[in-house]
Each structure stands twice: as structure tokens, then as C-alpha cells.
Amino acid sequence: MLHVTGIPTKEDVAKVTPSxxxxxKGPCAVIECFQKIPCNPCATSCPFGAxxxxxxxxxxxxxxxxxxxxxxxxxxxxxGLAIFVVDMSQPDRAxxxxxxxxxxxxxxxxVVTAIGRDGVPLGDAKVLKVQDNxxxxxxxxxxxxxQRDWAMEVRHFSRKEx
Amino acid sequence: xxxKEIVVVGGGPAGLCAALQAARMGAQVTLLExxxxxxxxxVKQTHMFFGSQKQHAGTRxxxxxxxxxxxxxxxxxxxxxxxxxxxxxxxxxxLTVDDNDQFKVIYPKKAVFATxxxxxxxxxxxxxxxxxxxxxxxxxxxxxxGVKPADRVLMVGAGNIGLIVSYQLMQAGVQVxxxxxxxxxxxGYLVHAAKIRRAGVPxxxxxxxxxxxxxxxxxxxVIVQLDEKWQAIPGTEQTIACxxxxxxxxxxxxxxxxxQAGCDMKFIPELGGHVPxxxxxxxxxxxxxxxxxxxxxxxxxxxxxxxGYLAGLNAASALGYGGETVQxxxxxxxxxxNDLRSGPVGEKIRAGLAKLYAE
Amino acid sequence: xxxxxxxxxIICRCEDISRAELHKWIDQGLTTVDELKRLTRATMxxxxxxxxxxxxxxxxxxRTGVPISEAKIPTYRQPLRGITLGAIADMxxxxxxxxxxx
Numbered sequence: 001m002l003h004v005t006g007i008p009t010k011e012d013v014a015k016v017t018p019s020x021x022x023x024x025k026g027p028c029a030v031i032e033c034f035q036k037i038p039c040n041p042c043a044t045s046c047p048f049g050a051x052x053x054x055x056x057x058x059x060x061x062x063x064x065x066x067x068x069x070x071x072x073x074x075x076x077x078x079x080g081l082a083i084f085v086v087d088m089s090q091p092d093r094a095x096x097x098x099x100x101x102x103x104x105x106x107x108x109x110x111v112v113t114a115i116g117r118d119g120v121p122l123g124d125a126k127v128l129k130v131q132d133n134x135x136x137x138x139x140x141x142x143x144x145x146x147q148r149d150w151a152m153e154v155r156h157f158s159r160k161e162x
Numbered sequence: 163x164x165x166k167e168i169v170v171v172g173g174g175p176a177g178l179c180a181a182l183q184a185a186r187m188g189a190q191v192t193l194l195e196x197x198x199x200x201x202x203x204x205v206k207q208t209h210m211f212f213g214s215q216k217q218h219a220g221t222r223x224x225x226x227x228x229x230x231x232x233x234x235x236x237x238x239x240x241x242x243x244x245x246x247x248x249x250x251x252x253x254x255x256x257l258t259v260d261d262n263d264q265f266k267v268i269y270p271k272k273a274v275f276a277t278x279x280x281x282x283x284x285x286x287x288x289x290x291x292x293x294x295x296x297x298x299x300x301x302x303x304x305x306x307x308g309v310k311p312a313d314r315v316l317m318v319g320a321g322n323i324g325l326i327v328s329y330q331l332m333q334a335g336v337q338v339x340x341x342x343x344x345x346x347x348x349x350g351y352l353v354h355a356a357k358i359r360r361a362g363v364p365x366x367x368x369x370x371x372x373x374x375x376x377x378x379x380x381x382x383x384v385i386v387q388l389d390e391k392w393q394a395i396p397g398t399e400q401t402i403a404c405x406x407x408x409x410x411x412x413x414x415x416x417x418x419x420x421x422q423a424g425c426d427m428k429f430i431p432e433l434g435g436h437v438p439x440x441x442x443x444x445x446x447x448x449x450x451x452x453x454x455x456x457x458x459x460x461x462x463x464x465x466x467x468x469x470g471y472l473a474g475l476n477a478a479s480a481l482g483y484g485g486e487t488v489q490x491x492x493x494x495x496x497x498x499x500n501d502l503r504s505g506p507v508g509e510k511i512r513a514g515l516a517k518l519y520a521e
Numbered sequence: 522x523x524x525x526x527x528x529x530x531i532i533c534r535c536e537d538i539s540r541a542e543l544h545k546w547i548d549q550g551l552t553t554v555d556e557l558k559r560l561t562r563a564t565m566x567x568x569x570x571x572x573x574x575x576x577x578x579x580x581x582x583x584r585t586g587v588p589i590s591e592a593k594i595p596t597y598r599q600p601l602r603g604i605t606l607g608a609i610a611d612m613x614x615x616x617x618x619x620x621x622x623x
Contacts, residue, residue, distance in 0.1 A: 003347040006355030006365045035352040036505045038464070039212040041220035057214050058505025077220050079210035080353025102333055119362035137210070137222065156360040163620035196602075250599025258599060265608045267620040280571045285540070285579075290531045372526075414575055421597040429590045435575070436594065 007118045008032055017152055018065045020088070027070025027087035027095070030152070031061050033080065045077035072097050072131070076139040086151050094151035095128060100142045105130055106159055114146055115156040122150055125157060166192045168477050169257060169270035171248050171419065174202020175463045176455025177276035178230040179470030184274075184478040185240045187488075192268070193240065194259060196247035200234075201227035202278060204463060206301040208333070209326055212351070213464035216498055223463065224305070251423040255450065272450050272477040275420060276470060279413035279434065279456040284318065287373040293380025297327045297410035304334050312406030316383045317341040318371050319410035322350035322462075327410060328358050339404045342369040344388055351507070372399060374407055383407050415457045423448055432514030433459030439518065442496075444473040452477050459518070461511055468498045532580065533573040535566020540580065547584045554578065555595040564595070567603070 001009050012034050022028060031042065031051070036058045043053040043061060050067035051074060053059055070085045076099055085097035106112055106127045114125035131141040146154050170181045173195030181193045199205070207223025218226045234240050246261040257273065259266040281296040283289070295311065297319070303309040315336055317328045320343035328338045341358070346368055348355045355365060368388045375382035387398035414435045421427060426439040426447035438446045438453050445452050454473035455466035472495045479488045503511050528541035538561050551557050554564065554577055563577060564570030570577075578589045613621035 002352055002356075004367050006348055006352065006359035008356060032356070033353060035507070037212060037351055037353075037507050038214070038502045038505055039219060040214050041210070044215055045220065056504060057501055058508075077210075078353075079212050079220060080351060081357045082353040115360060115362070117356065117360050119360050119364075137225075139210075156357075163622045165622075247602050249601050249604060252599075260600075260602065260604045260608065263605065263608050265604060265612045267612075283572045283576055285527060285530055285532070285576055287527060287530055290534050416571075418569075418597050418601045421594070422599055422601060427594075431590075 002034055008034060013117075013152065018086075022065050023086055023088040023151065026089045027085050027097070028065050028068045029063060029070060029072075029074055030084050030086050031063055031074075031078075032082045032084065032155075033061055033078075036060060037080075039079060041077045041079060042074045042083060045073050047071065047073060070097075072141050075099050076136040076141055081139070084155060088148060088151055092148070094146050094148045096144050096146055096151060096154050098142050098144065098154075098156065100140045100157075101138065104159070105132075105140060106142060106157075110159070112144070112157040112159055114144060114150060114154040115158060116153045117155050119156075121158075122153060123147075125150075125154065163256075163267045163269065166190065166268055166270045167481060168192070168272045168274070168474075169194060169268060170274045170276060170474070171257075172202065172276035172278055172455070172457075173197070173200035173242075173244070174276060174278050174455060174466070175204050175226075175230075176278075176457075176466040176470035176473070177202070177274070178204075178227070178234065179467045180274040180276055180452075180454050180474035180477070181240060181470075182230060182234055183471040183474030184483070185234070185237045187475065187478040187483040189239065189478040189481060189483045191237075191240045192270070193234070193242045194246040194248055194257075194261075195242070195244045198244050200231045200242065200244065203298070203301075206298075206305045207326070207463070208305060208330060211464060212462070213502060214498070217464035217467055217502070219464070226467075248419060251419060251451070253424075270450075271481055272452065274444075274452040274454055274470075274473045274477055275423075275457065276453070276455045276466075276473070277416045277419055277457045279460055280416045281409070282412040282414055284371070284409050284411045286371045288376070289374060291374045291376055291380055292378070293376065293405060294374055294407045295409065297323050297408050300406075300408050301327055301330065304330060310334055310336060312336060312404070314339055314404045315406045315408050316371070316385075316402055316404040317408050317410060319343060319412070320345075320348045320350055320355065320365055320367065321410060321412065322354060323413075324408075324410035325350040325354035325358055327408060328363060329354065329361075331408075332358070332361055332363070338363045339402050340385075341365045342371060342385060343367050344370045344392060346390075370394070371407065375401060380405055380407055413456060413460045415460065417457050420446065420451075420453070420457070423451060425451060428518060430459070430514045430517050432510045433518065437518065442519070443476040444469065445476065450480075459511060459514055462502070465499060465502050465511075468495055468502065471495050472499070532576050533561075533563040533566065535568050535573075536562040536564075538563045538573075543577065543580050544584060547581060552581055552585050552587070553593045553595070554581070555593065557581075558595060569601070570595075
């Protein structure tokens with residue numbers, strides 16, 4: 001169905017979802033890359049060597065969640081903007097780091113509309129952090145605070161009209 | 163009349179890399195570009211490139227262009243001429259050039275033609291109405307001239323160009339009403355599709371445009387669903403409001419110069435149409451004419467760059483440049499091309515090249 | 522598409538040639554781009570066929586049943602782009618009338 005709609009299915013997502021146990025330990029990267037294309041910046045950019053692409057750059061990336069720290073470097077380096085960081089270490093809320101390439105940027109503390117993979121709004125989310133530096137090359141890393149059951153759902157957001 | 167060692171025609175990704183490679187090996191290189199600036203389509207690509215580090219993966223196309231051009235400009239053995247349009251190639255090897263409104267005749271020892279591709283047009287009612295654009299024109303307006311092309315666009319074609327331009331439109335503050343594709347599946351990379359989809363743009367496969375609506379400019383479009391045989395299903399028409407229709411329905415190799423030069427041509431649908439026949443060294447049937455990039459078969463810019471390096475290497479080595487490392491470098495470039503083409507998304511290009519190298 | 526709803530659709534924009542006009546000539550036996558070009562000027566405008574050549578080939582193929590792979594491709598001649606006569610007249614020639622060597 002992803003081939004027809006552009007929306008990864010529940011089954012697709014299940015294949016790349018870390019265990020709840022791992023998610024509760026702290027931030028880790030979720031690589032939503034479901035098609036074999038020639039590409040490897042995720043693997044070469046990871047400072048911890050947590051992502052493997054094998055000998056063939058067409059192979060899907062394989063991540064070692066025990067090594068991944070959830071730093072987000074791969075998120076801003078993925079040309080497909082297909083990597084997200086999910087953190088469920090807090091008991092009452094989750095944090096999601098998203099790649100973001102639209103202007104104007106949100107500000108810390110802003111309440112934005114969290115959006116799912118299908119483009120449908122889920123509800124409000126709070127901006128925790130907007131990371132930007134030269135190495136990020138104009139892809140910003142935006143941290144959203146969301147309710148826990150949205151941690152594996154929120155993949156985009158829109159600013160509210162002020 | 164001028165005599166040159168290597169003339170590269172076309173300053174897009176393939177041509178830039180062909181010129182760079184030949185110049186790095188020590189050859190005297192003249193790069194002719196018909197436009198007023200180098201970079202070709204690279205300068206309109208604001209997304210990070212795929213591939214591996216060797217093809218600058220993770221760097222934005224426009225920045226790759228800047229890097230390549232900067233290196234070329236610093237080389238003493240490279241001459242760059244913009245606004246220099248090649249008009250033809252004669253049997254004695256002469257290239258005629260409209261060089262900034264002056265008619266020039268240039269005799270190269272070797273030539274690399276990297277003339278790129280042109281956009282395919284689609285037939286539908288009122289397709290000549292103002293507001294119907296090719297995707298390339300929309301990109302040029304936005305990314306080269308900083309002009310917002312419309313307020314609400316209907317994109318026709320869900321290949322990589324259609325998906326990428328849709329994303330760029332949204333970044334420019336333009337609404338994308340929908341992306342249509344006549345095929346049963348999204349043709350472009352699914353990561354591009356996913357990022358557009360989550361931003362709320364519907365992608366309608368098995369849909370086509372039937373008619374542009376409007377009196378003197380586009381105010382909407384009638385779209386229609388297609389069956390398995392690509393025929394319109396009556397009764398499924400719907401009208402979409404938009405002030406521009408953007409066509410991204412494929413590219414054709416822009417091979418005029420090869421035809422005119424008398425190169426053997428082959429019709430290979432998987433490569434986008436008629437392409438020049440060539441050997442593994444990228445040399446065409448006319449001695450001394452090499453091919454690189456989209457004009458030899460429609461592919462990604464990463465492959466075009468590697469083909470450029472390869473054609474530049476072979477042209478320069480045919481003139482005695484490069485020394486002992488030539489074979490190692492050639493093998494390395496061929497390996498890069500194989501890597502880029504070896505996966506499932508390279509299936510079509512592999513089939514096309516198999517036909518090309520058959521006989 | 523064999524229906525008539527696209528009859529008025531312009532195939533060659535530079536020379537303003539509609540699909541119905543092309544069909545009229547194809548049905549009279551002009552089944553190559555070269556013949557159609559000589560009669561209608563299709564592909565002879567500023568774009569030199571860049572936009573319309575593929576569409577014309579498709580129309581010929583669908584109208585005659587001969588696939589594009591077997592179509593006769595028109596001859597490409599120099600100059601491939603327009604150039605002013607002035608630019609050609611200004612070219613420096615040597616005593617033999619050949620381009621002056623710089």
C-alpha cells in the first residue's frame with residue numbers, strides 16, 4: 001500500500017519499531033526506510049557506528065538500538081527525511097525529534113498541531129527544542145512533546161496560525 | 163577557427179564531472195554551456211542527494227554544483243564558456259558554436275556530449291493554456307529566479323521529479339492540491355512520497371488529467387481515474403481547483419547533436435527513448451565522441467555524475483593522459499555505477515543497458 | 522485515445538497545429554514526422570520539436586498501428602538552434618574562405 005498511497009502501513013512501521021522496553025530506556029532512532037534505494041548517509045553519519053548498510057548501498061539500513069543514543073545526527077543527514085527519534089523515558093509523556101525543512105521555524109514553547117503519517121492532525125504538541133547548526137545544513141531538528149500513545153504516530157507538524 | 167584538446171558540451175552534472183576528470187588528468191578542457199550559468203538541473207535541486215559519499219550523498223544538489231564549478235574555475239587548464247550553444251558537428255570533426263552571438267568553429271581532438279534531457283509533454287484538452295507548466299519551469303521560477311509560480315498547483319506525475327517539485331512548492335508556500343500518476347504505483351522514491359503525504363498532499367495513482375479548466379488562464383483541472391488498461395473510467399471525473407498544472411511526466415534524452423553528428427542511435431524505452439549506441443568506454447559509433455548523463459539514458463543525477471567522470475577519463479586517456487592509475491580509476495568508477503544501479507530501483511536502467519550492449 | 526474530445530488539443534504549440542489537423546494528414550498517407558513537418562511546419566518553430574516530436578510520434582503510432590520503435594525519425598540538421606545571419610556573416614575567414622585559425 002505504501003507504493004500506492006505514500007503512507008507506511010502499520011505492518012511497515014511494526015518492522016522498524018524498537019521494543020517498548022528500549023523506548024523507555026531513552027531516545028533512539030526509528031528508521032522508516034522501506035524501499036531499497038542506493039543511499040547510505042545514515043550509516044556514514046552515525047558517530048557511534050550504530051547503523052549498518054552492509055556491502056551494498058541498496059540494502060535497507062539495520063540499526064543496533066543498544067548502540068544508538070538517539071542523538072539525531074542521522075535524522076538531519078537522511079536525504080529522505082525518513083528517520084525520527086523517539087524517547088519514552090518519561091512516565092507521562094513522550095518526545096519525538098523530527099526533521100523539519102519549512103519556514104518560519106517554530107519557537108520553543110509553541111503549541112503546534114502534531115500530524116501523523118497520513119497527513120491527518122492528531123492534536124496539540126509542545127515544541128521542546130529547535131536545533132539548528134551549520135552541520136545540519138538547513139534541515140532543522142525539532143523536538144516535540146506529545147502524549148505517549150502518539151510517540152510512534154507523530155511524524156510531522158504544522159504551526160498554528162497566529 | 164580554434165583547435166582544442168577536449169571539448170565538453172553541456173555544463174550539467176555529467177558535463178561538469180567529465181570536464182573535471184579530464185582536467186584532473188592534465189588535459190586541456192573547454193566546457194561549452196548554452197545557458198548563462200553552469201550547473202544544469204543541479205542548481206534547482208534543494209534536496210539532499212542519495213547515493214554514497216563518492217557522489218556527495220547527503221549534500222544538496224545546488225551545493226554539489228557550487229563545489230564542482232568552484233574546482234573547475236580554479237584549474238588553469240580549464241576554459242569555461244557560458245552562453246555558448248553548440249549548433250552542429252561536421253564530418254571533419256568541427257563543432258560550430260553560437261558563442262555569445264559570435265559564430266565559432268572549434269576542432270576538438272575528443273568531445274564529450276552531455277546534453278541532458280528535455281521534458282515530455284502530455285496531451286489533454288487546453289494543455290496550451292497559461293498556467294500549464296513543465297516541472298522544470300516551475301523549479302526555474304522558484305529556485306533560480308525566486309518567483310512564486312502559483313498559489314495552488316496540481317502536480318501530474320509521481321516520479322522523483324513530481325515528488326521533489328511538490329515538496330519544493332510547499333516549501334515556497336504554495337499549496338499542492340494533489341499529485342496524480344497514471345501508473346498503479348508511485349514511481350519516485352517512497353521516502354519522498356512519505357514526506358509529502360504526511361504534509362497532507364494526496365497522491366492519486368491510476369489518475370490522469372483530462373482537461374485544463376479556465377478561459378484565459380488555468381482555474382482548475384478535470385481529473386479522471388484510469389483502469390488497468392490505462393483507459394479513463396467514465397463517470398469518475400472530478401474537478402480540482404488550482405491556478406497551475408505542473409507536468410512531471412518523464413524526460414526524453416536530448417540527443418539532437420548525436421543524431422546530427424551521425425552517431426548510431428537505438429530506441430530503448432527503458433532509457434527514455436532514442437539514445438546513442440556506445441561502448442563500455444562511453445564512446446559512440448563516431449570516433450572521438452563520448453556520451454555521458456541523461457542524454458544516454460534517463461537516470462538519477464548521481465549516476466550522471468559518475469558517467470561524466472568515466473567519459474572524461476576515457477576521453478583524456480585516449481589522448482595519453484592519466485598514466486598508470488587510469489585502469490584503477492576506471493574500475494572504481496564502473497564499480498560506483500554498478501552499485502548505484504544494482505538495487506531494485508535500478509532494474510529498469512539495467513534492462514535498458516542490457517539492450518544497449520546486446521549485439 | 523481514439524475519441525474526439527482531444528481534436529482541438531494543440532500538439533505543436535510553436536506552429537499551432539491541432540491533433541485533428543495532424544490526423545487529417547496522417548489519414549491521407551503522410552505517416553512520417555518528416556512529411557508532416559514539410560506540410561504543416563510542425564516541429565519547425567523555436568523549440569525545434571522539443572515539446573511536440575514525441576507527441577507527433579505517438580499520434581502517428583496510434584493512428585497507423587506502427588510502433589514508435591519502428592518510426593522513421595526526421596533528419597537533424599545544423600544549425601540545431603537559431604543563430605542570426607549577422608553572426609555567421611561576421612565570421613573571420615582566411616584567404617581560402619575557411620574559418621580563420623585563432
